[in-house]
Amino acid sequence: MQLTTEVHDTLMIVHMQADRLDAAVAIEFKDNMRQIAQGGPARVVLDLSEVQFLDSSGLGAVVASMKLLAPDHRLELAGLTPTVAKVFKLTCMDRVFAIHETSQGAVASASDVA
Template identity: 50%
Template sequence: MGLTSKTTGATQVITVESDRIDAAMAIQFKEDMRRETETECDRVILDLTGVEFIDSSGLGAIVASMKQLGDGRRLDLSGLQPVVEKVFRLTRMDTVFKLFTTLDDALAETLD
């Protein structure tokens, strides 16, 4: 599982460098996310542009990553491919996360 990270002001952008987040890589994803989000950024954007498949384990790993951020920090998602976005909508996780069509759209929104 590969993640890359960059910080812009109070926002950290983490890009998933894999085409899938599934049971085979969910544990590694959670560990990598924990390590990457040790910063003090108030907002983390997870860029899923390259992710073409996600299963329930992958969804759970993203939820766990959000929870480990703690109170006062936010995890937003960008670049969801149609199949991945459908998983978030079918499971109603689109009510838990803010979903943005592109990373630029996510970056354009400021924190409240």
């Protein structure tokens, strides 16, 4: 599992470069997210466009990553595949996270606010 980042003015995009976010990588994912997000911009957008499978452990790791952010920071999601989007919808987590169709859409929304 690999995470890459790109920083734009007011946000950081974290790209998950793996097709699964499940129990096998959940702890590693959470630890990496903690390190990446420390001291970064207040908006962190997690791009899950390559993730084809997300189980309850993976969902828990995403939620835990959100809780690990500084109080004035927020975690948003982008690029959810239909299967992953279904998990967020069934668990009502789509009401907890701002979800963007693409990471570029998240960048554009940041430009609209500025």
